[in-house]
Amino acid sequence: MNATVIANQQFRLAARPVGLPKPTDWRQTSEPVQEPRDGEILVKALYLSLDPAMRGWMNEGKSYIKPVGIGEVMRAGGIGKVVASKSPLFAVGDYVSGVLGVQQFWTGAANDASAALAKIDPAVAPLPKWLNALGMPGMTAYFGLLEVGQPKPGQTVVVSGAAGAVGQTVGQVAKHKGCRVVGIAGGKDKCDFVVNELGFDACIDYKSGSLREELKTKCPQGVDVYFDNVGGEILDTVLTRINLKARIIICGAISQYNNTTPVKGPANYLSLLVNRARMEGIVVFDYADRYPLAIAEMAKWMRDGTFKSREDIVQGLEKFPEALLMLFEGKNFGKLILQVSGE
């Protein structure tokens, strides 16, 4: 392979979006693939992960990770194949996960901390699973639920965005730990999926307009753990149903990310006082040294057929801008992935 004559198509951040990202917030560029120097590798991107968190990375301001700069290639996690290597850490043909960016090829130091490349084994699970249950969303779900949520067998766990990448895993891990699990999702298809395919005990279609009533009937013992991916009205409504000493995991707030008005804070937060309850944030990177344990446990469940996951795969790097919007419109059904190339 002669990498120097191959073009690398990229999406760069052209402007900080106001509200939903517009086509003009992106700039599509093409540059020659960079050949690896000593210690570097060249990775061909196969699958890119599209996540609600990406919206936050596009904003200016201090957060848990630095914003993507104007003119920079948009940050994205992905799965790729090593196509050239001048590092002993990875060999040509290895599959890796890491922060590859929204582009066809990634070149850089094999031990680059911000890329966080790791070898993955396609024999353990198909590649897209490594962006879902065995990737960041799965790790977020696993450690957020178990470490922050501290669910006990028999307790009721509620998760919003239940059919999404994080929600699928939250619910199934909670079931494996002996909890009653109630999902919240948008639409009958997603609700049917998490109950019939993933084994949740119940699911509430928040679009039905009866969230408050259904929380009562479907969580007759109240809510012990709430894993929140959405924020807004749903968080506020669940706060009215929490039990004493409940734990609320703040993982995201997809309903608020594209606000042009200030974020809607949870007006019912004093329910934390009344119930001596806790609301706590999770950032997955804090648990990096324990990812292998979580992967091993979930891969075992996958092998024995007691853990499933669903991906929604969009084809083609050029679809990136419109595919990203699917997340904020609730149009994806399962973990949203952009397939950049065949293997």
Next chain:
Amino acid sequence: MNATVIANQQFRLAARPVGLPKPTDWRQTSEPVQEPRDGEILVKALYLSLDPAMRGWMNEGKSYIKPVGIGEVMRAGGIGKVVASKSPLFAVGDYVSGVLGVQQFWTGAANDASAALAKIDPAVAPLPKWLNALGMPGMTAYFGLLEVGQPKPGQTVVVSGAAGAVGQTVGQVAKHKGCRVVGIAGGKDKCDFVVNELGFDACIDYKSGSLREELKTKCPQGVDVYFDNVGGEILDTVLTRINLKARIIICGAISQYNNTTPVKGPANYLSLLVNRARMEGIVVFDYADRYPLAIAEMAKWMRDGTFKSREDIVQGLEKFPEALLMLFEGKNFGKLILQVSGE
């Protein structure tokens, strides 16, 4: 003493307030003092505690304690003297603390759970202190700070309502535990008091309009523990300055209790996510079995002169309605107490 000929003046809840309690929300009644029957005692109220929480007790709806019913004597903690006893638990002349209600005399079973009577020792500290640092506000401060807040020596603790009953104790306990302590209070007098009299490291006058800037300069290492008594804009502003793994104790939200619009939820709550921080409620009753330990420790500090507290004592039961409003207007300076009778 012939109790039957003595009148017991009372304040009863006449209507559920909308916004600030109005004079017509109260009904003043007078009834003959009830003589104790077997197992009962008669307590003459000396001091009644006026607390922000009372506003919540006047609302309908589920909370950590049942609402005061329309027509019932308003609930209030207090200090009194036993003037007649048909119970072996208390003798005439004993001083007691308990839920006496807004009235001059309390008669009931010596072991009545909702009154929660306990003998107090005026030799340990003057009676009003038993409604302040050695009473509910002090216990709330002590256990909220230490159990929920988990401050470590050298960390920065911020407390709002710093000159109030809870705030005074939060700050001084935190100083005793080796923390840097920054208060937030309304006005220069209160700020001077907590710094010069109570030994806080600094205080921010939120009325100065520069809370955000002063939080930066007075908490150069950020905020590790925030003890919130006020909610609203102050909570939201502190959320922008919290450190990784910060703990926010939700003790009250005096800025929101008289809202006729919905409570303002903390719009910056996603700072919990970014900082993997925690927001947790405290209800003091959960720590009842350990009150004696807290009292012993703070009484020791009082004796050795390293712990002070200030009360704002209003004279006369008839002043109850207007005195209560002082809390919501920030007019009290120190723990607000209504003196019902001389000893």
